[in-house]
Amino acid sequence: MAGCTSTTSAGAGGSEIRLVSEGKLTVCTHLPYEPFQFKKSGKIVGFDVDVMDLVAEELKVEQKIVDTPWEGIQSGEDLNANKCDAAAAGMTINDVRRKNLDFSAPYFDATQALLVKKGATYASLKDLKGRKLGVQASTTGEEYARKKAPDGVELVQFEDVGLLLTAVRTGQVDAGINDNGVLYDYVKGNPDTRVTAEFDTGEQYGLGVRKGNTALRKKIDQVLKQARADGTYDRIHKKWFGKEPGK
The missing domain is CATH 3.40.190.10 (Periplasmic binding protein-like II)
Structure with missing residues (x-):
């Protein structure tokens, strides 16, 4: 090799x-x-x-x-x-x-957060019943969503966070869950999106x-x-x- x-x-x-x-x-x-x-x-x-x-x-x-x-x-x-x-x-x-x-x-200390398009009112996983929630494959965000999202929330899996963020911004999914540091950084350059919630997962990198x-x-x-x-x-x-x- x-x-x-x-x-x-x-x-x-x-x-x-x-x-x-x-x-x-x-x-x-x-x-x-x-x-x-x-x-x-x-x-x-x-x-x-x-x-x-x-x-x-x-x-x-x-x-x-x-x-x-x-x-x-x-x-x-x-x-x-x-x-x-x-x-x-x-x-x-x-x-x-x-x-x-x-x-x-x-x-580095991190936690999970929820990204939505500006104007959307989803502020919890419960708010997403009947909606699509984007997750990045094999991440702690996906794990949290599978454990905590109520029945009726459709999880849509993406290979990387770039695809996930684009899906939220373009409306392919109603919200996305990922690490807070990444989402807040994304919002800086994309003011048509916003972070509406954080979930205290106590994660460390x-x-x-x-x-x-x-x-x-x-x-x-x-x-x-x-x-x-x-x-x-x-x-x-x-x-x-x-x-x-x-x-």
Whole structure:
């Protein structure tokens, strides 16, 4: 299999961090997921990109981003196949995914929210009885909707969040559920939509590595801790969300 020959980079405490490509920290993501990772002027940018750049800098390598289907990320398949060293994809830590990959310490707090066209009055899942609710496949938003939406709400599945957001805006579905950070960012550029509700799911994002890749996981945690301590994390957060965390 191509890419299976690993190179090594010195890790913390003398441990060795094995990378799938020499001089590169290869990171899998699933585009688009603005503002975490998306294409702008032909370049992949975003909050997650800046965070993983910190890890790459610490390892003295460059970040290489691979856009890949979401299922391969959350299932751990891409990591196991040496398609990437790490996954940064606005990914909520949960028990199912913990069985497939190892997570860093949490680096972002999130919750689910409801997006509708401006003028629509849907403010809860109950309001959508007899209506269509868009969900992104294999996400915590879809899981929440399947558990909480009452009978009579038709769930319409989309492969990525870009398709979901467009479906809400064009009226293909009556509302969409996804992570609040993504929806609020979308509303900024699309004032004909609005967020009408948040659902307190208490989610936290983690950066993923292959099961047992302790050296890289510890390095990521070390970088995150340092970034929070020296203000770098706050600056990155303000760059992409317009404010520091908690403000």
